[in-house]
Amino acid sequence: MTRLVAALALCLTAAFAQPALDSPRAGCLRGADGALRTVHGISGALLAGAPAASSVISAACSDSFALVKTDNSLEVRDGGLALMARWDAPAGAALFALPRTGQAGFVYYPATGKLFQVDAQSLPRPVLDSQSLGGNVLAIASPDLLHLIAVVADTPGPRLVRISVADGTIDSQTPLEDVAVPLALLSDGTVLFADGAGIVIRPPGAAVARLVQSRLRLMPVRRPLVTERRIALPAPVATIDQMGGAWLAVRLADGSGPLALRLEGGREQICRIPMMEPAP
Amino acid sequence: MRGALTLLYLLPLLLPGQALLRVRAIDNGGAARKAGARSAGLTVEVTDELGKPVPTAVVNVRLPDDGPSGSFANGLSSVILTTGADGRAGTTPISWNRLPGTAEIRITAVSGRLRAGTIATCRLSDPEPEPDKPAVTASEPEKHGPRVIMKPHASSGGGHLKWILIGAAAAGASAATLGLRRSGSTTSSGSTGGGSGIVTSITALGAPTVGAHP
Numbered sequence: 060m061t062r063l064v065a066a067l068a069l070c071l072t073a074a075f076a077q078p079a080l081d082s083p084r085a086g087c088l089r090g091a092d093g094a095l096r097t098v099h100g101i102s103g104a105l106l107a108g109a110p111a112a113s114s115v116i117s118a119a120c121s122d123s124f125a126l127v128k129t130d131n132s133l134e135v136r137d138g139g140l141a142l143m144a145r146w147d148a149p150a151g152a153a154l155f156a157l158p159r160t161g162q163a164g165f166v167y168y169p170a171t172g173k174l175f176q177v178d179a180q181s182l183p184r185p186v187l188d189s190q191s192l193g194g195n196v197l198a199i200a201s202p203d204l205l206h207l208i209a210v211v212a213d214t215p216g217p218r219l220v221r222i223s224v225a226d227g228t229i230d231s232q233t234p235l236e237d238v239a240v241p242l243a244l245l246s247d248g249t250v251l252f253a254d255g256a257g258i259v260i261r262p263p264g265a266a267v268a269r270l271v272q273s274r275l276r277l278m279p280v281r282r283p284l285v286t287e288r289r290i291a292l293p294a295p296v297a298t299i300d301q302m303g304g305a306w307l308a309v310r311l312a313d314g315s316g317p318l319a320l321r322l323e324g325g326r327e328q329i330c331r332i333p334m335m336e337p338a339p
Numbered sequence: 340m341r342g343a344l345t346l347l348y349l350l351p352l353l354l355p356g357q358a359l360l361r362v363r364a365i366d367n368g369g370a371a372r373k374a375g376a377r378s379a380g381l382t383v384e385v386t387d388e389l390g391k392p393v394p395t396a397v398v399n400v401r402l403p404d405d406g407p408s409g410s411f412a413n414g415l416s417s418v419i420l421t422t423g424a425d426g427r428a429g430t431t432p433i434s435w436n437r438l439p440g441t442a443e444i445r446i447t448a449v450s451g452r453l454r455a456g457t458i459a460t461c462r463l464s465d466p467e468p469e470p471d472k473p474a475v476t477a478s479e480p481e482k483h484g485p486r487v488i489m490k491p492h493a494s495s496g497g498g499h500l501k502w503i504l505i506g507a508a509a510a511g512a513s514a515a516t517l518g519l520r521r522s523g524s525t526t527s528s529g530s531t532g533g534g535s536g537i538v539t540s541i542t543a544l545g546a547p548t549v550g551a552h553p
Contacts, residue, residue: 144454182445182456
């Protein structure tokens with residue numbers, strides 16, 4: 060009898076240890092049906108899991124946590140999409156900026172034009188509003204918890220704005236040329252935007268480099284300038300979301316399955332994300 | 340023994356995990372309050388995703404640090420409560436400051452590892468004007484340091500009347516003297532002056548000072 064109990068305990072222990080053995084996590088993905096799923100795997104072999112949340116309007120994930128916007132609430136979830144906190148929020152979509160690590164991020168509500176710092180411990184703290192920025196915010200990113208960068212569109216044209224989070228002051232502004240929506244902003248200042256049936260990746264400084272090159276044609280270029288790159292896609296881009304870490308989720312306007320775009324080390328990889336269908 | 344061991348292992352699976360937490364403020368007597376006044380406390384309700392009350396949830400209610408705000412009975416701008424079996428918790432009455440406007444009350448609830456929060460707004464209307472200070476009468480002398488100012492009144496006692504008469508007599512004498520001097524020096528004006536048309540309002544006779552309006 061004692062051996063039987065010991066064997067049973069051993070088997071149960073092994074069974075309960077299974078969740079600790081997990082495949083690498085690439086982030087999370089909001090499907091067209093509003094369901095939020097975790098994405099596991101490595102480049103070229105990704106798989107979106109079962110829905111962890113529904114009725115999701117906007118979402119963004121980092122390696123350690125996720126911000127999820129539903130109709131009237133903002134949810135803070137951990138890396139496995141388990142709910143940690145739920146804060147009341149205005150209706151509508153939201154833009155997110157998540158540092159790659161850490162347990163705090165930023166949310167911008169286009170409906171109210173207000174930007175907040177968010178974590179799971181306390182209610183979101185207001186940072187500034189769109190009136191201070193002088194235009195509509197198209198995308199935000201967080202290089203660190205003390206700074207925020209945003210693409211702001213107003214009458215003269217879009218510009219990249221760097222904001223100090225502590226007091227909400229604007230540190231610097233850089234004009235952005237020839238960008239289009241939808242667009243996404245990475246924490247290093249790289250801008251991605253739709254361009255017909257493709258997507259353009261513009262690293263920081265690329266626009267300025269192109270301007271200098273066009274004005275000073277006679278001067279020889281001694282070192283290669285930073286240039287933007289374009290990836291051709293089967294259809295125009297509908298949305299670009301932060302999937303987690305170095306991954307972006309790109310949804311096409313033709314309704315086909317989502318794509319995962321990885322940007323790291325000046326190289327990009329793109330692959331499809333198959334969905335795990337529920338058993339009938 | 341075997342059953343107990345199995346139950347111990349299966350316990351985490353048998354206990355349903357709470358998936359969602361909701362918190363809301365139940366207004367006591369309307370969202371509008373008068374600035375500078377004291378109002379009933381705020382009642383907070385914490386429920387789960389099915390609307391069932393969540394007992395023993397820890398609730399933090401925080402009034403704004405500046406602008407239109409107030410304080411609870413403990414004199415602080417925040418209070419920590421625990422919900423009862425009905426999922427509700429109530430604060431002590433709130434004493435609002437005299438700044439009209441909208442006060443944002445930040446409410447956070449914690450139950451287990453879940454947190455939820457909301458911002459309840461409270462509109463503070465203009466405060467009522469402060470009541471005027473009561474007028475000082477002769478029977479209630481006001482002390483301003485070592486000097487005593489006494490205002491005459493029709494019903495003042497004999498002591499006051501004595502000082503008034505002395506003051507009036509002195510004023511009359513002064514006026515008469517002044518009128519005689521003027522009439523002597525400025526004869527071209529044709530005015531004799533005299534004491535009849537001159538009113539002396541205050542005459543100082545050293546301490547105490549007496550004000551007289553004959």
